[in-house]
Structure formats: C-alpha cells, structure tokens
Amino acid sequence: MKILVCIKQVPDKDAKLVLDASGSGIVETQVSWEVNEPDRFALETGLRLREARGDGEVIACTIGPERARKALQSALAMGCDRAIHLVDPDFQNGDPMANARALAAVAGKEEAELVLCGSRSDDAGYGQTPMLLAGLLERPAAFLTIGVSLEGETLEVVRELEATRQETFNLELPAVLSIQSGISDVRYTSLKGIMAAKKKPVVQPSPAELGLSVENLGSKGSRLTVLGMAPPTKSSQCEFIEGDPATAAKDLFEKLRRDAKVF
Amino acid sequence: MAKDILVIIEHEDGKIRRGSLEALALARKLGRDLDLRPVAAILGCGVQALAEDVARSGADEVFQIEDELLRGFTPGAFGTALHTLLEKVQPEWVLMSHSYQAQDLLPLISARFGAPVISDAAGVEIEDGEPVFLRQPYDAKLVARTVDRGPAPRFATLQAGAFPSDDLPKNHEGRVAAQDANLDESVIKRREVKIRAATGKTVDLSSSDIVVAGGRGFGDKEKFEALVGEFAKVLGAGMGASRPVIDNDWLPHEHQIGSSGQTVSPRLYFALAISGAIQHVVGIRGAQVIVAVNKDKDAPIFNEATYGIVGDVHEILPELTKIAQEMKEN
Numbered sequence: 001m002k003i004l005v006c007i008k009q010v011p012d013k014d015a016k017l018v019l020d021a022s023g024s025g026i027v028e029t030q031v032s033w034e035v036n037e038p039d040r041f042a043l044e045t046g047l048r049l050r051e052a053r054g055d056g057e058v059i060a061c062t063i064g065p066e067r068a069r070k071a072l073q074s075a076l077a078m079g080c081d082r083a084i085h086l087v088d089p090d091f092q093n094g095d096p097m098a099n100a101r102a103l104a105a106v107a108g109k110e111e112a113e114l115v116l117c118g119s120r121s122d123d124a125g126y127g128q129t130p131m132l133l134a135g136l137l138e139r140p141a142a143f144l145t146i147g148v149s150l151e152g153e154t155l156e157v158v159r160e161l162e163a164t165r166q167e168t169f170n171l172e173l174p175a176v177l178s179i180q181s182g183i184s185d186v187r188y189t190s191l192k193g194i195m196a197a198k199k200k201p202v203v204q205p206s207p208a209e210l211g212l213s214v215e216n217l218g219s220k221g222s223r224l225t226v227l228g229m230a231p232p233t234k235s236s237q238c239e240f241i242e243g244d245p246a247t248a249a250k251d252l253f254e255k256l257r258r259d260a261k262v263f
Numbered sequence: 264m265a266k267d268i269l270v271i272i273e274h275e276d277g278k279i280r281r282g283s284l285e286a287l288a289l290a291r292k293l294g295r296d297l298d299l300r301p302v303a304a305i306l307g308c309g310v311q312a313l314a315e316d317v318a319r320s321g322a323d324e325v326f327q328i329e330d331e332l333l334r335g336f337t338p339g340a341f342g343t344a345l346h347t348l349l350e351k352v353q354p355e356w357v358l359m360s361h362s363y364q365a366q367d368l369l370p371l372i373s374a375r376f377g378a379p380v381i382s383d384a385a386g387v388e389i390e391d392g393e394p395v396f397l398r399q400p401y402d403a404k405l406v407a408r409t410v411d412r413g414p415a416p417r418f419a420t421l422q423a424g425a426f427p428s429d430d431l432p433k434n435h436e437g438r439v440a441a442q443d444a445n446l447d448e449s450v451i452k453r454r455e456v457k458i459r460a461a462t463g464k465t466v467d468l469s470s471s472d473i474v475v476a477g478g479r480g481f482g483d484k485e486k487f488e489a490l491v492g493e494f495a496k497v498l499g500a501g502m503g504a505s506r507p508v509i510d511n512d513w514l515p516h517e518h519q520i521g522s523s524g525q526t527v528s529p530r531l532y533f534a535l536a537i538s539g540a541i542q543h544v545v546g547i548r549g550a551q552v553i554v555a556v557n558k559d560k561d562a563p564i565f566n567e568a569t570y571g572i573v574g575d576v577h578e579i580l581p582e583l584t585k586i587a588q589e590m591k592e593n
Contacts, residue, residue, distance in 0.1 A: 013479075013538075014559070017404055024407075096370075097379035124400045124407075126382045128370040135374025140339065140452035143367040144523075160523050162363050164461040164516065169453040182510030223413030224379055227395060229405045231561070238555070238568045248572050249582035252554065253590060255570060260552045262473075262531045263590065 001056035001173075003046040004112035005080065006103050006130070007039035009064050009071035010123040024226040028067075035071045038118025040078075042179040044186045046116050047079045049150055057081045061106050063091050063099055069202070076197035077189040083202040084110075090207050090214040095222035096124075100132035102217055105210040107137060114155075115176045119144050127178075134176035141176040142169075146183050266415075268299040269354040270322070271306075271345065273364055274313050282360025284320065284428040286421050289387065290358055291321050291431070296389045299355055302326065304348055306341055308334040311441065318437030325437060326352070330444035332451060338368045339451040344444040346372050354416050356394075361420035363522075373418045381409055381419040383541070402540045403563040423522070423545050466517040467525075471501030474529045474550075476520055478543075479507035480536025480558065480576055487513045490580045491535060497587045503527065505543045521546040536576040539564025556580070 011017065015031040035043075046058040060075035061084040062068050072083040084106055091102055107115050115137075120127035134141030146166065147158030155171045160180055207214050215221060241248045241255070257263045268290045273280040290301040303322035305314050307329070314327035326348055332340045349357065349372065357373075359365040361383045373380050385406075386397035396419055398407045411417040468474055475498060477491040487508065495502040503520040504513065520527055521543040528549025535556050537543060544567055547553065555568035558575050565571045572579055 011401070013402070017401055019405075026401075026405075095379050097374070097377065100374065100379075122402060125398075125402070126379065127366060128380050128382055131366070131370035132374045132379060135371040141371065142453075144363065159367075160363070160461075161458065162522060163526070164519070164524055165458055166461050167456060167458045169456040171452055171454075181506070223377075223411050223417075224381065225410050225412060227408040227410060229400070229407045232399070232403065232406050232563065232566060238565045238571045240565075240571045240573065245574060245578045245582045248574065249579060249586050252570055252572060252583070253586045256531065256552065256554070260531075260569065262552050 001053060001114070002110055002112040003049060003056065003058045003114045003116060004107050004110055005039070005042050005046045005058060005060050005075070006115065006117045006133075007043065007060055007062050007071055007075060008036045008118070008121050008123070009033045009062065009068040010036045010121055013037075013122060019229060023228045023230075025229070033067055033070065035074050036118050036121050036123075038120060038179060038181045040118075040186050041181050041183050042116040042118045043075050043078055043080065044184055045148060045177075045179050046114075047187070048184065049114070049148070053150065059084060059110060059112065061103065062086065063094070063102055065092060072202055073197050074189065076200045076202075077193040078187060079193060080200075082200055085202055085204045087204050088206050090218050090220070093219040093222075094217060095224035096126045096129045096132055097223065098217050098221040100129050100136055101221065102207075102210070102212065103129070103133050104136040105212050106205075107133070109210060113173045117176070117178050119178045119180045130176055130178035137174075137176065139174050139176050140171050141178070142171065143178045144180045145177045146180050148177060148183070265298055265300045267302045267352055267354040268294050268297070268356040268358065269349075269352060270301070270303045271357065271359040271365075271369075272303050272313075272317055273360065273362060274305065274307065274310065277313070279313060279316060280360065280362070281428065282362055282421070282423045284431060285423070285426040286358045286360050287317070287321055288428045288431050289421060289426045293356070293387070293394060297355075297392070297394065300324070302352070302354070304328065304345065306333045306344055306444075311439070314439045314441070318439050319433060319435050320431045321435045322437045325439045327439050327441040328444050329441060330446045332446045332448065333444060335456060336364060337451050337453045337456065338371055339453065340444075340446050341368055342371045343446060343450040346375055347444070349376070349416055357416050357418045359420050361422050365420045369418060369420060376416055378411070378413055378416065378418055381411055381417075383422050384409075384419055385422045385425045385541075399541060402538060404561065422541065424548055461516055466501070468501040468503055468518075468520065468527045469525060471527065471529050473498050473500035473531045473533075474503050474520070474527050475500045475533045475535065476503035476505065476537060477508060477535045477576075478505040478537030481513075484511070484513040486577065490576065490584075494533070494580055494584045494587065497584055497591060500533075501527075501529070505537045505540070534564050534568065535580060537564055538562045539567060
C-alpha cells in the first residue's frame with residue numbers, strides 16, 4: 001500500500017514577518033523555515049499506518065522552491081521511504097486549486113491509495129487543499145481527522161467537530177484525509193534517521209512528466225490573487241500597561257478594580 | 264434578470280445556525296452592491312419550516328432540497344445535491360459560514376468547478392465593482408486583500424462573528440422552491456456515522472465568572488501547571504487553554520477554548536502567552552474584559568484585549584498571582 005503525505009514548508013510560528021516590495025508577499029530571507037505543524041502529524045499518521053500494517057511505502061511530497069528540500073529531508077529522517085519535490089518554477093506560488101492539481105497528478109501517477117495532508121498551513125492558511133485534492137480525485141475525504149486506523153481496505157476515521165464533539169465513520173480506500181494537529185505524538189528524529197535520509201531518493205518531476213499543462217499550475221494557473229497584505233489595524237481599545245512585572249501587575253489589578261469594576 | 268448570490272444554510276437541532284444568518288446578511292449586502300439576487304439553499308429532511316424562515320429573513324428564493332439521505336450530514340449526499348443545484352442555478356457567488364461543515368464540504372464541490380474557496384474571510388470591500396475579501400493569513404498576523412478573478416461560480420466562507428446579522432428583515436417576501444434530491448445511496452461514502460462528545464469528562468467553563476487561559480508560550484507542562492494552575496486557584500477561576508496546550512497534553516481536551524472547544528463569556532478573561540489565532544478568539548468574544556499578556560507586542564490577541572501587558576509570562580504571572588493573593592486576603 002502506498003501512502004502519499006503532502007507537506008509544506010512555512011515560516012516558523014514566531015517569525016517576524018516583513019512585507020516584500022510588491023506588498024503581497026513576505027521577505028523570505030528574513031525568516032527561518034519549518035515543516036508546517038499539522039503536516040508533521042500527517043507524516044506521523046502515515047508512518048504509523050505503515051508500521052501497523054507491516055508493509056507499504058510512505059512518500060512525502062512538497063511544492064516549494066529549493067529551500068523546501070529541507071522539509072523533505074525532515075520527512076525522510078522521520079522514516080518516509082522517498083520524496084517528491086515539485087521544485088520547477090511553474091509549480092510555485094499557486095492558489096490552493098493550482099496546488100491541488102499538481103498534488104492530484106502526483107497521487108494519480110503514484111497510484112497512492114491514501115493521501116494525507118495537514119489540515120491547514122500556518123502561512124496562507126486556506127485549509128482546503130486536501131479537500132480540493134479529494135474533489136479532483138473524486139475520492140472520499142475527511143476534514144480534521146483526529147483518529148485513524150486501517151482494517152483491510154477500510155479506514156476508521158474520527159473527525160473533530162465544533163463544540164468538543166467528534167464524529168466517527170468508516171471510509172473505503174482510496175481516500176484523502178486532512179490531519180489535525182495533536183492526533184498522536186510525533187516521533188523525534190534519530191541521528192540514525194538523519195543519516196539514513198541522505199541515501200533516500202528525492203525526485204523532482206517536471207509538469208510535463210506529471211502530464212500537466214503549465215497554464216493550470218502555480219501563479220499562472222491561479223484564480224485567486226492577493227492584491228496586497230498589511231498588518232491588521234490595531235483596535236485602539238487595548239490599554240497597554242507599562243513598567244516592570246511587579247508594577248505592571250499592581251497597576252493592572254488597580255485598573256480592573258477601579259475602571260473595569262470586575263473586582 | 265439579475266444573477267444570484269447563493270448562501271448555503273446550515274441548521275442544527277431545528278434551528279438555523281447563526282453563521283448562516285451572517286452569510287445571508289452579507290449576501291443581501293453584496294447583492295445590493297453588485298446587483299445580485301440573494302438566494303439560499305437548505306438541505307435536509309423535513310426542513311420546510313426552516314426554508315420559510317430563511318425566505319422571511321431575506322432570501323428572495325430558497326431552494327429547499329429534501330431527501331431522506333440528507334437527514335444527517337455527509338459530504339457525499341450534501342455535495343451531490345449541491346453540485347446538481349449549482350449547475351442548475353449557476354450563481355455568481357456561493358457563500359457559507361466558515362464552519363467545520365463548510366470546510367468538510369465546500370472544496371469538494373468547488374473543485375468540480377475548478378474553483379478554490381476564499382476561506383475564512385473576516386471582511387469584504389467593494390473595489391471597482393469587484394468584492395475584495397479580507398483574509399487573515401499567518402495566524403492573523405497579516406491581512407490579505409484577496410480576489411477571485413475566475414469564472415462563476417466563485418466560493419467564499421465567512422469567519423464566524425465577523426459579519427453582523429442583526430439587520431435581517433423579519434417579513435421578507437421570498438419564495439420557497441422545494442425539490443427532491445433523488446439521491447442514490449451509493450453517493451454516501453461514509454458508513455456508520457456516529458457523533459459523540461469528545462470526552463466523558465466535562466469541564467463547563469461557560470458559567471465561569473473568571474477564566475484564566477494559557478497558551479504555547481509557557482514552554483512546558485510543569486511550568487504551565489504551576490503558573491496557570493496557581494493563578495486560577497487563587498482567583499477561583501476556571502482554567503482554559505488554547506489548542507497547542509491541548510495538543511501537547513499539558514491539559515485535557517475538555518479545557519480547550521475556541522472553535523473546536525468551548526465558547527466562554529466570563530466577566531474577566533486572562534489570555535496568558537496566547538497569540539490570538541482566530542480559532543481561539545472566536546471562543547472568547549463574549550468576555551466582558553480581556554487581559555492579554557504576551558511577549559510579542561504585535562500578537563493579534565492585543566486586538567481583542569481590554570488591557571495588555573507586553574512581557575514574559577514567567578516573570579509577570581507570579582506577580583499577578585501575588586497581588587491576587589493579597590487581594591483575597593484583604
């Protein structure tokens with residue numbers, strides 16, 4: 001059984017973001033990059049399913065420039081068998097639909113029975129690429145998977161719902177799952193894993209090799225356009241309390257008592 | 264004849280969900296701005312009264328789609344019925360609240376039209392006759408003005424609470440168009456669907472007068488328990504957390520506040536080392552006074568806060584606890 005895990009490299013959560021000259025992107029050299037958090041849980045889920053079954057292959061795939069190679073190396077170090085890097089410039093800067101087209105072609109070519117993705121990226125955060133991918137592949141899917149096991153060709157899925165409820169159901173393979181953070185503990189990578197990763201294959205297929213027309217990919221193939229980005233306008237409501245910790249704490253409680261009258 | 268802007272209405276326990284009314288209100292506004300007819304779709308089994316309710320609340324036409332297989336939600340049945348409807352109606356825009364159901368459903372449908380979804384929009388402006396949606400990428404650290412310049416239908420989902428629904432009419436003369444979906448059972452791929460509470464235990468923070476909540480910034484479970492736990496104890500407050508805390512097992516799931524956890528509306532809410540991702544913020548908008556402590560002065564939580572302290576919780580929280588303790592003793 002083949003499991004394809006789609007991952008994305010994103011700026012680290014505490015990164016200070018600086019807008020680029022166009023105003024619709026960030027300055028990439030000013031941030032450090034990491035594997036998108038939910039995607040690490042998707043990788044873990046893929047590896048656990050392979051281990052439970054005792055055979056099969058977990059393939060990591062990403063769309064991204066040269067820097068994204070590092071995300072694939074982390075996936076390989078965790079235990080993925082091989083990796084696919086959609087590094088060609090024609091794949092880059094796509095909207096979720098353009099990205100889903102590229103990933104669907106990979107899933108099709110690899111004949112992956114199960115495709116796993118993180119539920120949402122910490123950068124653009126559209127949170128829909130896995131479900132678009134499922135739509136294109138005409139496969140059943142689940143958004144926000146918080147539990148999964150596999151019996152034969154049947155997946156038992158637990159899905160998160162609003163207001164601390166959850167839904168369980170069965171799905172037949174082939175399927176697509178969007179994996180929520182926290183589904184299971186993500187393994188630490190061992191030095192042995194890191195060494196082994198260096199010998200594992202990473203391929204870089206072109207759009208043509210995936211049977212894709214470049215008009216449908218990347219920025220060219222995108223309908224969505226970001227006209228510009230800006231920091232959110234600050235609400236003037238927040239009153240900042242200055243001073244060293246002891247002074248600030250004292251002032252805060254004084255204001256809560258005197259002005260806000262909550263005590 | 265004007266083209267349509269269509270809202271997919273969600274309902275639960277015989278009531279229209281509030282987010283769907285917010286979407287309807289926005290459809291009416293965009294309808295006026297863009298010369299589009301606000302219409303709605305409601306799917307289910309025995310939803311005629313709800314459909315009429317939607318028509319009275321401002322939809323010019325409500326497509327009431329009935330089928331035994333639409334009694335409970337599955338993306339297979341709902342997606343198939345909606346796809347058929349959209350092919351027929353050919354709306355310019357399809358709107359839905361950015362609910363879990365929308366995220367589980369809408370991209371499956373939009374993909375068939377070659378369209379992505381402008382998801383989780385927190386605002387919309389009209390520029391040169393075109394709606395520009397305001398999204399909040401990078402965990403709401405930035406606002407992205409986003410447009411879809413592809414052909415109709417175009418899709419957008421709307422952040423809960425971001426659009427007001429209070430100006431909806433009560434006696435609008437919309438009409439209900441009922442139709443059977445004639446679904447075949449084979450469209451449903453999910454089998455043995457069951458819904459249950461996430462955990463056996465319940466922690467009800469909704470009635471807490473004061474809620475103290477902590478986030479990822481505490482660094483580890485021991486510090487979280489010691490600092491947040493002590494402060495909550497001294498204040499007699501309920502203890503909550505943002506999602507990363509729950510994911511790291513520092514606190515059980517029933518303490519989670521936000522879209523996948525509880526919604527709280529205390530008199531006083533402390534957001535300690537919580538950055539203020541929208542998934543958390545939607546759960547605390549009912550709080551009267553919000554105090555935020557965060558080391559990043561640009562953290563989005565300060566946009567929600569009444570009072571803010573920029574600094575390290577490891578230094579500030581012990582001081583807060585000390586003062587709360589003194590206050591209690593007096």
